[in-house]
Amino acid sequence: MALRRSTRTRSESAAAPGGARRAAQEVSLHATCVAVDGQGVVLTGESGAGKSALGLQLIDGGAMLVSDDVTALFREGPRLIARAPVHGAGLIEAHGNGIMRLDFVDQAPVAFFVDVGPPAGERLPEPAYRTELGISALLLRADPANPASAALIRLAVAHGPPHIPDSV
Incomplete structure (x- = not known):
């Protein structure tokens, strides 16, 4: 699926063919989503965790906005x-500064989810997954206070997510 800048309004998008069928098979999350190299990265976490801030860091590094605050997922x-x-x-939202209007893409295939929040404590955690609408995707963790978090996400899209080698 090629990414493109939106050329139609959201009301036109909602009225697109299959829109009624899609609405019945859709779930909304309290999340921010950006497209990194065409792949959707869904940033989840508690309110105030830093999802939008991490999204802005990724956008500053070349990602495109898909959604902020609420993200709709469909199969x-x-x-x-x-x-x-x-x-x-x-x-x-640019916390403390207001709402920004940015170029965006209509949609992106989800590559993985990222749980945004303080470190979980484990240095080498077992892989985790999140399932939505019967489809599982890898779940990474990112601390928005860690300056390497945006780089970790970009590198995970480009080279695959981190893993624990068998020899460790």
């Missing part, structure tokens, strides 16, 4: 797709 065959709700497309 497309074996893939999970993320998009913004009708009224939030192209908007992201």
Whole structure:
């Protein structure tokens, strides 16, 4: 699926063919989503955890905004797709500064989820997964206070997520 800048309004997107069918098979999450090299990275976590801030760091590094605050997920065959709700497309909160309007992409296939928050404590955790609409995707952790978090996410998209070698 090629990424593109939106050329239609969200109301036109909602009225697109299959929109009624899609709505019945959709779930909304309190999450931010960005597209890194065309792959959707869904940032989840508690309110105030730093999802939007980490999203802005990724956008500053070349990612494109998909959604902020609320992310809609739907199935497309074996893939999970993320998009913004009708009224939030192209908007992201810059905490303490207001709402920014940015270029965005209509949707992106989900590569993985990222649980945003303070470190979990384990240096080498077992792989974790999140399942939505019957599709599982890898779940990474990222601390928005760690300056390497955005780099970790970009590198995970480019080279695959971190893992624990058998020899460790």
